Amino acid sequence: SQKIEQNSEALNIQEGKTATLTCNYTNYSPAYLQWYRQDPGRGPVFLLLIRENEKEKRKERLKVTFDTTLKQSLFHITASQPADSATYLCALDMGGLGAGKSTFGDGTTLTVKP
């Protein structure tokens, strides 16, 4: 069956360190993979999108990699800050006419300690 797994439910790191979050999937061939941030009581906010033919994407302190052979995406936050504390969700989309049925992982809650 299709499955998306995000490493651990919770990740605690010290301010200034790099946070690395993992998204593994099975029985999917996604055309796109997206990462979102969600704060308590709010809707998810889009961060980065990477296509199946792209290996890496960067945006300011954020970097995402996509390995379709390993069926894995890594999401990095460098020089982390307490304000980065939130739940991070990965989402897969098959694209084409099947798009719109984005499938989300359960999320990883990141806590950055000062």
Next chain:
Amino acid sequence: KAGVTQTPRYLIKTRGQQVTLSCSPISGHRSVSWYQQTPGQGLQFLFEYFSETQRNKGNFPGRFSGRQFSNSRSEMNVSTLELGDSALYLCASTLTGPWGDSPLHFGNGTRLTVT
């Protein structure tokens, strides 16, 4: 530009009742998707509308339905509410349609509690 607006923000209903939730997408966005979020199941896709037509549907019972109006505003309806329907219902819009390469812009959701 205003974001996605969902109303009401909170709702308390009794088992057996029905409920209607509303979503106003970002101006110019024609695709609206609905998701249910619960602690146990995470974010689950309900359905997606584009130009007033339902294009995709998730694995939810027929008690869950939706529609989209000509101004792209959308509503979802849940009939015969069950305790398990208690959740955060999120609406998301995209510019050209969720072909996967358009990010989802979420509202802050409607928190539904069924007692």
